[in-house]
Amino acid sequence: MKKLFTFPNDFKIREDEVKNSLNGEITVQKFSYGYDMANRTSIINHLIHKYKLKDYLEIGTRDGRNFDNIIARNKIGVDPKPRNYFNNIIIKTSDNFFITNNIKFDLIFIDGLHLENQVDKDLSNSLNFLKKDGFVIMHDCNPPTEFHQREIYEVNGKFPAWNGTVWRSYVKNRMYNKNLNMSCVDSDWGVGVIQVGNQKIFKSEKNLNYAFLKNNRRKLLNLISVKDFIKKFN
Numbered sequence: 001m002k003k004l005f006t007f008p009n010d011f012k013i014r015e016d017e018v019k020n021s022l023n024g025e026i027t028v029q030k031f032s033y034g035y036d037m038a039n040r041t042s043i044i045n046h047l048i049h050k051y052k053l054k055d056y057l058e059i060g061t062r063d064g065r066n067f068d069n070i071i072a073r074n075k076i077g078v079d080p081k082p083r084n085y086f087n088n089i090i091i092k093t094s095d096n097f098f099i100t101n102n103i104k105f106d107l108i109f110i111d112g113l114h115l116e117n118q119v120d121k122d123l124s125n126s127l128n129f130l131k132k133d134g135f136v137i138m139h140d141c142n143p144p145t146e147f148h149q150r151e152i153y154e155v156n157g158k159f160p161a162w163n164g165t166v167w168r169s170y171v172k173n174r175m176y177n178k179n180l181n182m183s184c185v186d187s188d189w190g191v192g193v194i195q196v197g198n199q200k201i202f203k204s205e206k207n208l209n210y211a212f213l214k215n216n217r218r219k220l221l222n223l224i225s226v227k228d229f230i231k232k233f234n
C-alpha cells in the first residue's frame, strides 16, 4: 500500500483513494463503529454495525479490497472474473447468481458491470432478494466528468478511472420510482444508499445525458455529505 499522508492517529490514505477525491469527500469521520476514512467500505460498515446486519452480498468483488474489509458475519461475493479468490466468492455473473439464489440479504452492494442495463437488472434483482428494512448500496453513482461516464472502459489500451453509466440507472429510479428512499453520499465516486420506502421523485422531461446530470446533480442524486449520512442513519 503506497502511503501518502498520515493523519495524527495514523489513518493512511492510498494513492488511488486520493485520486477518488476528484469526486467527493476524502475525510476521516466518526462512524457507528469508530473513526475511519470515508469511502464505500466505511459507509457499508457503518450500516452493518448500526443495524446489526448479518447477511451481505457484493456484486463485483475484483481484488476483494472492499469485500475483505466488510464486517458482516455472512458474506457472499459474486464475480465472473475475480482477481482474488476468497472462500465465499461465487464465480458467476450476477444474472446467473440470481437465477438460482434463494437467500435474502440485509445489504447488497452493487459494483459489478458499470453499464446502465446491467445495473437496472442488478438493482431489480437485489430488491427482490432484500430483507425488510435492508439496504442496497450502489457504487459509482456520481461521475465527476463526462469522460468518467463513458460506456467503454478501455481507452487506447489503458483503463483510466471509470464510473460508466451506473448513474443513469440510479437517476431513472430517482425520477420514476416513488417506492424507494434514495440518497447518494458524496464520497468515493458517489455511494448510492437505497431502501424500500417513499421518496419525492425528481420530475423532469429532459434526456438523461451528462449535461442533465451536471446541471441538476445535487437534487437529482439527492446528494448528501458523509456527515449528513452519519446523522441520517444514526
Ligand SMILES: C[S@@+](CC[C@H](N)C(=O)[O-])C[C@H]1O[C@@H](n2cnc3c(N)ncnc32)[C@H](O)[C@@H]1O
Pocket: 040, 058, 059, 060, 061, 062, 063, 064, 065, 066, 067, 078, 079, 080, 081, 082, 083, 092, 093, 094, 095, 111, 112, 113, 118
Ligand atoms: C469495480 S470492480 C469491483 C470493485 C470492488 N467491489 C471494490 O469495491 O473494491 C468490478 C468487478 O465486477 C466484475 N463484473 C463484471 N461483470 C460482472 C457481472 N455481470 N456480474 C458480477 N460481477 C461482474 C468484474 O469482474 C470486476 O471484478
